[in-house]
Amino acid sequence: MNDRTPREDASAAFDPAEQVNPIGGPTVDAGTLPPWFLRAVVGASALIALAVLLATGSLTIVLFFVITAVIALPTAYIWSRVVEGRRQAMDRLVTLGIVAAFFIAVAPLLSVLYEVIKRGTARLDGSFFTESARGVIGAGGGAQHAIVGTLVITGVATLISVPIGIMAAVYLNEYGKGRLRKALTFFVDVMTGIPSIVAGLFAYALFAAFLGPGIRLGIIGSVALTVLMIPIVIRSAEEILKIVPDHLREAAYALGTPKWKVVTRIVLPTALAGLVTGVMLAIARVIGETAPLLVTTGVIDSVNTNPLSGRMQNLAVYAYSEYKDPGVDVQASYDKAWTAALTLILLVMILSLLARWIYRRYGTDLRDTR
Amino acid sequence: MPETADKTTTDRNAALATDLAKTAKASKGRPDKVDRVSKRFSVKDVNLFYGDFQAVQDVTMTIEPNQVTALIGSSGCGKTTMLRSLNRMHELTPGATVEGEVSLDDQNIYAPNVDPVDVRRLVGMVFQAPNPFPTMTAYENVAAGLTLNRRGLSKSEKDDIVEKSLRGAHLWDEVKDRLDRKGSALSGGQQQRLCIARAIAVEPEVLLMDEPCSALDPVATLAVEDLIDDLKNRYTIVIVTHNMQQAARTSDVTAFFNLETSGQPGRLVEMDATDKMFTTPSKKETEDYVSGRFG
Amino acid sequence: MEAHTDTTTQAGQILAGASGGKRRPGDRIFSNAAVIAAVAVLALLAGVAIFLIADSVPAITANPADLPEGKNLIDYIAPLAFGTILAAAVAVTIAVPLAVAVALFISHIAPRRLANPLAYIVDLLAAIPSIVYGLWGIFVLGPAIVPVLDWLVAHLSFIPFFAGPASVTGRTMLTAGVVLAVMILPVVSAVSREVFSQTPRRLEEGALALGATRWEMIRMAVLPFGKSAMISGSMLGLGRALGETMAVTIILSVSGIVTFNLVSQDNPTPIAANIALKFPESSGLDVNVLIASGLVLFGITLVVNVLARLIISRSNVQ
Numbered sequence: 013m014n015d016r017t018p019r020e021d022a023s024a025a026f027d028p029a030e031q032v033n034p035i036g037g038p039t040v041d042a043g044t045l046p047p048w049f050l051r052a053v054v055g056a057s058a059l060i061a062l063a064v065l066l067a068t069g070s071l072t073i074v075l076f077f078v079i080t081a082v083i084a085l086p087t088a089y090i091w092s093r094v095v096e097g098r099r100q101a102m103d104r105l106v107t108l109g110i111v112a113a114f115f116i117a118v119a120p121l122l123s124v125l126y127e128v129i130k131r132g133t134a135r136l137d138g139s140f141f142t143e144s145a146r147g148v149i150g151a152g153g154g155a156q157h158a159i160v161g162t163l164v165i166t167g168v169a170t171l172i173s174v175p176i177g178i179m180a181a182v183y184l185n186e187y188g189k190g191r192l193r194k195a196l197t198f199f200v201d202v203m204t205g206i207p208s209i210v211a212g213l214f215a216y217a218l219f220a221a222f223l224g225p226g227i228r229l230g231i232i233g234s235v236a237l238t239v240l241m242i243p244i245v246i247r248s249a250e251e252i253l254k255i256v257p258d259h260l261r262e263a264a265y266a267l268g269t270p271k272w273k274v275v276t277r278i279v280l281p282t283a284l285a286g287l288v289t290g291v292m293l294a295i296a297r298v299i300g301e302t303a304p305l306l307v308t309t310g311v312i313d314s315v316n317t318n319p320l321s322g323r324m325q326n327l328a329v330y331a332y333s334e335y336k337d338p339g340v341d342v343q344a345s346y347d348k349a350w351t352a353a354l355t356l357i358l359l360v361m362i363l364s365l366l367a368r369w370i371y372r373r374y375g376t377d378l379r380d381t382r
Numbered sequence: 383m384p385e386t387a388d389k390t391t392t393d394r395n396a397a398l399a400t401d402l403a404k405t406a407k408a409s410k411g412r413p414d415k416v417d418r419v420s421k422r423f424s425v426k427d428v429n430l431f432y433g434d435f436q437a438v439q440d441v442t443m444t445i446e447p448n449q450v451t452a453l454i455g456s457s458g459c460g461k462t463t464m465l466r467s468l469n470r471m472h473e474l475t476p477g478a479t480v481e482g483e484v485s486l487d488d489q490n491i492y493a494p495n496v497d498p499v500d501v502r503r504l505v506g507m508v509f510q511a512p513n514p515f516p517t518m519t520a521y522e523n524v525a526a527g528l529t530l531n532r533r534g535l536s537k538s539e540k541d542d543i544v545e546k547s548l549r550g551a552h553l554w555d556e557v558k559d560r561l562d563r564k565g566s567a568l569s570g571g572q573q574q575r576l577c578i579a580r581a582i583a584v585e586p587e588v589l590l591m592d593e594p595c596s597a598l599d600p601v602a603t604l605a606v607e608d609l610i611d612d613l614k615n616r617y618t619i620v621i622v623t624h625n626m627q628q629a630a631r632t633s634d635v636t637a638f639f640n641l642e643t644s645g646q647p648g649r650l651v652e653m654d655a656t657d658k659m660f661t662t663p664s665k666k667e668t669e670d671y672v673s674g675r676f677g
Numbered sequence: 678m679e680a681h682t683d684t685t686t687q688a689g690q691i692l693a694g695a696s697g698g699k700r701r702p703g704d705r706i707f708s709n710a711a712v713i714a715a716v717a718v719l720a721l722l723a724g725v726a727i728f729l730i731a732d733s734v735p736a737i738t739a740n741p742a743d744l745p746e747g748k749n750l751i752d753y754i755a756p757l758a759f760g761t762i763l764a765a766a767v768a769v770t771i772a773v774p775l776a777v778a779v780a781l782f783i784s785h786i787a788p789r790r791l792a793n794p795l796a797y798i799v800d801l802l803a804a805i806p807s808i809v810y811g812l813w814g815i816f817v818l819g820p821a822i823v824p825v826l827d828w829l830v831a832h833l834s835f836i837p838f839f840a841g842p843a844s845v846t847g848r849t850m851l852t853a854g855v856v857l858a859v860m861i862l863p864v865v866s867a868v869s870r871e872v873f874s875q876t877p878r879r880l881e882e883g884a885l886a887l888g889a890t891r892w893e894m895i896r897m898a899v900l901p902f903g904k905s906a907m908i909s910g911s912m913l914g915l916g917r918a919l920g921e922t923m924a925v926t927i928i929l930s931v932s933g934i935v936t937f938n939l940v941s942q943d944n945p946t947p948i949a950a951n952i953a954l955k956f957p958e959s960s961g962l963d964v965n966v967l968i969a970s971g972l973v974l975f976g977i978t979l980v981v982n983v984l985a986r987l988i989i990s991r992s993n994v995q
Contacts, residue, residue: 113778179714205982207920268503272707300806303922
């Protein structure tokens with residue numbers, strides 16, 4: 013980074029120029045370190061950290077990371093300061109710090125995945141998927157009822173939110189004008205920030221107003237999830253409709269096509285892969301919701317496929333209730349909670365990978381014409 | 383041979399264009415016998431706006447049936463805007479408005495009781511870049527106008543129209559074995575002829591072409607120009623082009639648009655038989671432009 | 678074609694035909710359907726507010742003696758609101774610097790071809806259901822954080838946040854804050870990253886051409902350019918943290934007290950956690966009280982989110 017660009021190249025329009033006083037100052041005479049300098053320092057520090065930890069027999073990933081950082085940061089700074097000067101040394105230090113921050117940020121992800129796989133595989137067996145928790149107070153039993161519940165509750169929510177969400181996006185992109193369009197754009201953004209528990213309370217209050225207090229039904233949970241899904245569906249659908257090129261709309265208009273057919277027969281089919289991707293990501297976002305269902309669908313231990321009658325439970329609520337009210341064999345309940353968590357993560361990952369795959373595989377129509 | 387619109391050599395090009403106009407096209411002018419008599423456009427006092435900006439001012443002209451009329455002029459002179467007002471595509475741009483009268487034979491297409499959708503069924507359009515529908519096969523693209531807007535056609539009727547349109551667009555022999563492939567899989571020139579086939583499949587009276595060859599290579603350009611010459615047997619054709627040689631080669635009548643300075647609306651300077659426009663135009667402005675002294 | 682009728686400002690223009698012509702039933706039905714969907718979405722949001730308010734009224738008008746713990750509504754909700762804000766504040770304090778660093782890493786430091794995969798990995802953090810974070814927080818992070826709590830109490834107990842005594846289970850505000858920070862980090866980072874990578878090249882190259890190091894370039898060009906994105910991203914993260922329920926419900930050992938002590942086993946209760954814990958077993962007026970507290974939570978997050986959106990839209994205008 014220590015290239016000596018001639019001063020004439022400096023963009024005159026760039027006003028923070030005065031802040032960089034030391035041009036031609038100490039750095040010009042200073043030496044430079046090779047491009048692999050930082051990597052070498054980190055590698056060496058890691059080796060030392062590993063050696064120390066193995067020697068003292070206290071090797072953990074966290075300690076390894078901390079000691080590596082503790083050795084590498086000052087070493088790189090001082091070395092660079094001696095050879096390259098103060099400003100380069102600062103640059104080295106910040107670069108290392110930012111890289112370290114990135115690893116700190118993704119560490120929880122790795123830890124979560126590791127722990128969920130480790131603890132969740134204990135009960136990842138056939139009976140987890142084929143048996144319910146009906147009459148189970150100790151070990152054994154499964155989450156069939158919760159899997160059915162997840163599918164029904166999320167499915168109904170999808171059936172409600174997708175048509176409304178996509179039509180609202182069609183409104184925003186193809187028809188919208190004036191105040192309604194502005195209001196919708198703004199409030200969709202606001203809606204993405206509604207706490208999920210508040211969505212649950214709303215759905216409960218809505219149904220309680222008609223069906224009486226204390227009501228718990230699968231459909232109420234679906235309505236709560238709808239509140240959370242709709243803004244996500246609208247946003248992603250709007251983004252996709254925006255990139256359907258105008259020249260396709262014009263080609264259709266020029267054939268004497270009325271607007272609604274231009275939208276339904278040309279625009280929406282062209283955007284299909286993107287729309288499907290957006291819907292799948294929205295499903296992935298709500299399929300693991302707990303809080304709104306805790307207050308709307310309740311807790312149950314046997315299979316119920318009817319969202320209009322009786323309580324229901326999804327996998328997330330199942331995991332929570334196995335944790336919160338374990339059976340007589342506490343560890344068995346915890347195991348089931350972790351297996352439910354693992355199943356959920358797998359569902360979410362499959363949905364989002366599938367969504368990306370669909371967009372890659374079938375989204376070519378859109379990219380061809382961009 | 384046909385391309386290279388190099389500004390520095392446009393003087394010579396103009397001479398070449400004149401030669402071309404005189405010799406190469408023996409079939410110039412309205413064909414003696416046409417397959418179908420198409421419709422005449424009468425444009426009266428048309429002003430076109432984008433919001434507050436006026437793009438075209440006071441244009442009055444007549445576009446004859448079964449002829450090719452070329453609109454030429456420098457960039458920003460309003461020729462494309464003019465073209466798009468002829469099938470009411472202009473008003474699709476938000477804020478765009480139209481004043482004046484455009485009649486197709488005796489019917490004012492801007493009359494209050496006229497549906498722009500119906501206008502566009504009579505006046506087809508081919509765009510600058512080929513734009514086949516990416517979700518449709520070549521066959522479905524050609525049949526798009528039928529599937530979208532005409533119900534109750536049997537499969538065999540559709541097959542016939544698709545074949546006829548593709549033959550009409552000089553494309554049948556090249557794609558007849560690939561009709562079930564995506565339209566976007568064809569070459570650029572083939573895509574453009576596919577779009578022409580799509581436009582003529584709905585049997586319009588008029589074909590508007592907005593620089594139809596600007597995205598094509600010279601060979602594909604020649605193929606499309608040949609096709610244009612052939613199409614005037616059935617259609618009134620209006621073509622916008624930057625390329626004066628193309629105007630000279632393909633058109634019977636040329637209309638020259640110009641604007642005083644940028645920011646001013648474009649005006650129709652002169653409109654006459656193409657031969658005359660490229661040899662002895664009556665306005666100096668036109669002469670400057672066609673001989674390359676302009677810009 | 679009604680999309681064009683609003684443009685009929687020119688005198689004497691003839692476009693009235695666009696709406697005066699025969700209206701196609703298909704066009705009318707479809708455009709009406711689109712408008713109805715748009716209105717339905719707004720009505721849904723309005724419905725959220727209306728139903729929460731309607732069900733809060735009985736709690737507001739009730740005699741304080743009938744309310745839980747015999748307190749009046751404000752005295753009941755205020756400590757909960759305190760817990761909500763404290764947990765979210767801890768989360769934002771931890772998450773924002775990390776998220777900005779992550780955003781810079783992806784936009785300016787990591788090799789170009791790695792940028793997209795890395796961004797995807799960070800986004801995965803947001804895809805993990807909160808119940809999983811809850812379980813991870815109590816079974817994994819909680820025990821692991823205990824030595825850190827001990828250290829904080831031993832060395833920094835003069836700061837009220839670390840007054841102690843240190844919890845032996847790790848079920849503390851700090852733990853919940855760390856988990857919340859992990860959950861909101863992708864949001865803050867994504868908003869910042871978006872804008873960082875849009876820093877005009879002329880600014881960046883201008884700085885580099887002056888001989889600035891990469892860090893100086895980031896400090897002089899990228900960070901000032903992305904300032905409002907960092908602020909609005911942090912606000913969005915704050916909104917997320919305020920409303921997050923399950924992670925805090927599971928991790929905190931709640932006691933409803935008001936304290937800034939982040940490391941002890943007695944913790945303030947955030948509103949969302951209180952609802953999740955009590956709602957399933959509540960009935961009658963207690964439900965109304967919980968809904969009223971939910972309304973307060975809705976109000977707080979609404980204000981935070983609206984502010985964040987205003988900052989974003991204002992900076993987009995520039």
